[in-house]
Amino acid sequence: MQGRLSAWLVKHGIVHRSLGFDYQGIETLQVKPEDWHSIAVILYVYGYNYLRSQCAYDVAPGGLLASVYHLTRIEYDIDQPEEVCIKVFVPRKNARIPSVFWVWKSADFQERESYDMLGISYENHPRIKRILMPESWIGWPLRKDYIAPNFYEIQDAH
Amino acid sequence: MAAASSYMGFSSFPILGWLGGRREVIRKKLFSISAQQQAEVREGDSKMDSQGVKEDSKSETMKPRTQPRPVEPQTNVKSKNMSRDYGGQWLSSVTRHVRIYAAYIDPETWEFDQTQMDKLTLILDPTNEFVWTDETCALVYSYFQELVDHYEGAPLTEYTLRLIGSDIEHYIRKLLYDGQIKYNMNARVLNFSMGKPRILPNDYDQLQETKL
Numbered sequence: 001m002q003g004r005l006s007a008w009l010v011k012h013g014i015v016h017r018s019l020g021f022d023y024q025g026i027e028t029l030q031v032k033p034e035d036w037h038s039i040a041v042i043l044y045v046y047g048y049n050y051l052r053s054q055c056a057y058d059v060a061p062g063g064l065l066a067s068v069y070h071l072t073r074i075e076y077d078i079d080q081p082e083e084v085c086i087k088v089f090v091p092r093k094n095a096r097i098p099s100v101f102w103v104w105k106s107a108d109f110q111e112r113e114s115y116d117m118l119g120i121s122y123e124n125h126p127r128i129k130r131i132l133m134p135e136s137w138i139g140w141p142l143r144k145d146y147i148a149p150n151f152y153e154i155q156d157a158h
Numbered sequence: 159m160a161a162a163s164s165y166m167g168f169s170s171f172p173i174l175g176w177l178g179g180r181r182e183v184i185r186k187k188l189f190s191i192s193a194q195q196q197a198e199v200r201e202g203d204s205k206m207d208s209q210g211v212k213e214d215s216k217s218e219t220m221k222p223r224t225q226p227r228p229v230e231p232q233t234n235v236k237s238k239n240m241s242r243d244y245g246g247q248w249l250s251s252v253t254r255h256v257r258i259y260a261a262y263i264d265p266e267t268w269e270f271d272q273t274q275m276d277k278l279t280l281i282l283d284p285t286n287e288f289v290w291t292d293e294t295c296a297l298v299y300s301y302f303q304e305l306v307d308h309y310e311g312a313p314l315t316e317y318t319l320r321l322i323g324s325d326i327e328h329y330i331r332k333l334l335y336d337g338q339i340k341y342n343m344n345a346r347v348l349n350f351s352m353g354k355p356r357i358l359p360n361d362y363d364q365l366q367e368t369k370l
Binding site: 134136137138149150151152153 | 253256313315316317318320321323324325327328331
C-alpha cells in the first residue's frame with residue numbers, strides 16, 4: 001500500500017519507508033535521520049509549507065527514540081489539504097536528528113521540548129536547551145527508562 | 159508557601175524567624191557548613207528552651223554520626239550580590255522545612271552574603287512546624303553534613319541542592335515517624351504536612367500502664 005507522496009518520492013529516487021496510514025488515512029513515512037534534512041527541504045519545495053506538529057516519543061525501554069512531524073500543505077481555497085506524517089527513529093545512545101527549524105520556524109519550541117523530555121539533540125537548532133525542566137536537571141523525564149529522583153513534595157497536608 | 163518564598167525579597171527573612179513563634183526566645187535553627195573540604199569549627203547559635211523531651215535515643219547510639227563541621231562565625235557580614243544586576247536570584251533548595259542556600263547567612267542579622275558560594279546554609283523549619291530540641295537539631299545537622307560529604311565533587315547546581323534538601327526532608331519525616339520530633343501545636347499553620355499525628359494503640363496502652 002503506497003500513498004501519493006510515497007509514490008512521488010519513489011519516482012524521484014528518495015529513500016524512505018512507508019509505514020502505512022493512520023486512523024485518519026494520513027500517509028506515514030519513515031525517514032533515516034541522516035537523510036531527514038534534505039528530505040525536509042524537498043518536502044517544503046513540494047508544497048508542505050506548514051509544520052502542524054512536531055512531537056517525540058520513546059518506542060521502548062532501551063530501544064529507539066522517535067521524532068514525529070505532521071506536515072500540511074496549505075493553499076488558498078482548499079478544504080482537504082494534503083497531509084503527511086514523517087517519523088524519524090534514532091538510537092538513544094546517539095540521538096541526533098537534524099533540526100528542521102530552518103525549514104519550518106514553528107519547530108523551534110517543539111524541538112526544544114522534545115530535547116528536554118527525551119534528550120534528542122537537534123543539530124543546527126539555534127538554541128537547543130531545556131524549556132520545561134530547570135536547566136540543571138539531570139536525565140530525560142519522558143524516556144521509558146527514566147527513574148524519577150526521590151524529591152520531597154508535600155503530599156500529606158490536611 | 160515555602161516554594162514561593164525562594165523568590166521573596168531578602169527583607170522578609172527576619173519575619174520568617176517569627177512565624178509561629180509565640181515564645182520569647184526565637185529559635186534560629188540556622189546552620190552553615192562549607193561546601194568544600196576544610197577544617198571547620200562549630201558555629202550556629204541555638205538558644206533553645208528544651209521543653210520537648212526526647213524519649214528515644216536508640217538510633218543515635220546505634221551508629222556513629224557524622225560530626226558537623228560548621229564554618230567559623232563571621233562578623234560584619236553584609237548582603238552582597240542580591241541586586242537585580244546579579245540576577246536577583248540565588249542558588250537554593252527551598253521546601254517547607256529545609257531551606258538550603260549556597261551563601262553565608264548571618265545568624266543574627268540575616269545578612270545574605272552571596273559571594274561566599276563555597277558555603278551552604280541550612281535554615282531548618284522556619285515555620286516552626288515541629289518542636290525542636292538541641293539534640294534533634296544536631297541530628298539533622300549531622301545528616302546534612304553527611305550528605306554534603308557524600309555529594310562532594312558534584313556540580314553545585316539547584317538539582318544537587320534539591321537532592322540534599324529532599325533527603326533531609328525524608329530524614330525529618332523519619333524522625334517524626336520514630337517519635338523523635340513532634341508537631342508544634344502552636345504553629346501558625348496546622349496542616350500536618352508530614353501526615354496526621356498518630357497514636358499507636360499498643361504504645362497508648364503502655365503509656366497508660368506506666369502512668370498508673
